[in-house]
Amino acid sequence: MNRFSRLLLASPLLVATTAGASNGPQYAGYGAQAMGMGGAAIANPTDAVAAVNNPAGMGRVGTRIDGSLTATTGQLRSNVQGAKNSDDVLVFVPGFGANYQYRPDITVGVAVSGYGAGIDYGKSVPAFGTSKVKSELVQMLVAPTATYEFQPGHYLGLSLKLGYETLMLHGLENFGASNDRDYALGAGLGIGYLGTIAPGLRLGLTYSSPVWFQKLEAHEDIIPNGRLNMPQQAGLGLAYDSGPWTFAFDYLWIDWSSEKALANSLTQGGPPGAGNGPGFGWRDQQVFRFGVNYHYSERLQLRTGVSLANHQVPDREATLVSIAPCNQPKSLHLGLTYQVSDQLEVTGAYMYDLRHITKGEGASEGVEAGGELHMLTVGLGYRF
Template identity: 40%
Template structure:
């Protein structure tokens, strides 16, 4: 028995290696050519995968496709052999009022994602999920107080999750993902902060994520997940702007429940915590005290965030499913931090979603979701007085799932 298990593990690692190389190549290309997400739970999307987005992002205990590793690595154990490609179109309205003058941008970025999963044996699966996060804006002109050229910023991040899962016992699974990330940043129009025009810079990073998912009864399923901080290399061109020139991603944790009272209806609930305040670039206040670029230098002043996601799914027919959900998050940033929020207006908190799926006769799934984030306004105070920022977002997500 031990030799069989060892052989299975070797096969698992070989598959994971192949998948990781392919995914990294794709992610490296996307981080340079793909438009950027206008992320909404801080720097994160409200959920990953079109099906999950249709349910308000609720997914920790309810994996539905091969993007599951981005929500809970253990979920890959339950999605079977499949390949998924999603594309989200984001329409954002961004407003900036500085020194009594108004500025506006309406970016329309496209956000690609994909996933692949393969069952290796009764106990093991190997797969990969690739997601994107980011922010993009261009006010089209210089903004007094910031600089003498057009004020714009763009940060693209792609993260690959090569993932293995293992069955502990019937209905109970563990999952682990290596997180491999690439970032590209370009900021201009902030000469008054000591940064002249740049061509942009890129960084790579790493981390890990772990998860559990278990069947408690025919009706109830539970999930839990934890992601370590992701440590990224330095942006050399921005070492005198960002604390230590880095944009690291925080640790986060979540638990979820899924309840299926009958064969048609499924309800899901997630509770998450994101530790933004622990990372210098995100957590340091604008008035932190140190010089720009120092470890204790000015940052975005974000607070830790708590997120509640609730979703419902109803099978109208064996081929057609409807979904709906809501994601509610705690306050991320105060008006004291609005000066740098003009570069990354990611203070949106609440999302309302609907979605649908239709399965064709050959098993191919067509998925869609609409997500609305109401307009959120940040009124400048303290050292940021006179700088007001607002943002509202609508998203349309489309996906294709292919059984293998």
């Protein structure tokens, strides 16, 4: 077994965790270079993490491995009926991808990505019970992926999404929640197309089914149906190369409303844990991502981008936003890549989540939560 094969088989052992995100528990971008372009990567694959954005993208990146580390920092604050709390965030999140050009028209690879949200208010004022508020949702996906080039420049991709999930809730005694941690496994599928449809112009299409997780038995008395699945989503991307410039655009639809635990209103009416029981009250998101990449020289690339989306947490459903701080869906991005050698490249990216405060209305009157986050990513890529 050669060195690349050993790395490919070892990749599922990497675990990614997170404690703050942009679009629900999802980051604005996956892959160090995509992060620098506002996440726009459905039609612009650049590394072996491409399968997270569009499985077909792995067909264009060749044999390579990529790893990254993202540091997330910032401050999140909440005020729940006068109970004021804050959390100084500092989280490190790894990412990984590996791809192998098995034949000129076939690639096989794997991408590992992390999702999640959480809060730890430390010495906090109890807001929803008798103890401090602390929450942590971590979801990891390992996506074995294969692509087939059915015509020159046109690729189909298929990913099997194998999921691991852990949930911890603390300080929610008023809702009947235990202070336990629970774990679940899940699975789903992702498919994609990537093709050159005109000189310099690429089109990407992708769809991911829900990742269906097992019941979280320690929390089935509070979570509708006891399950916290990842929602289905679909996206379209365009990328255009013009000399040293690449322009990329993505549209992504995230179907939060199909998952009862996330979509049910807190005032749904049913008992906690039932299919019609209270949830987070999230609505679907429409995400628009724009990115520009400039080849400044043979070795240096510069890039920037922006990600814009609607808030998935309506003001009338703000009661629980303080335990799931996922309400900063607009971000600005910068990045660069330096080609150290023909094989090795180093990438850096910075993302600033535009500050947003959710202020509750109606049944959520008296609740405010939000803040701002900064993310700094460093990535290494090696082509074989």
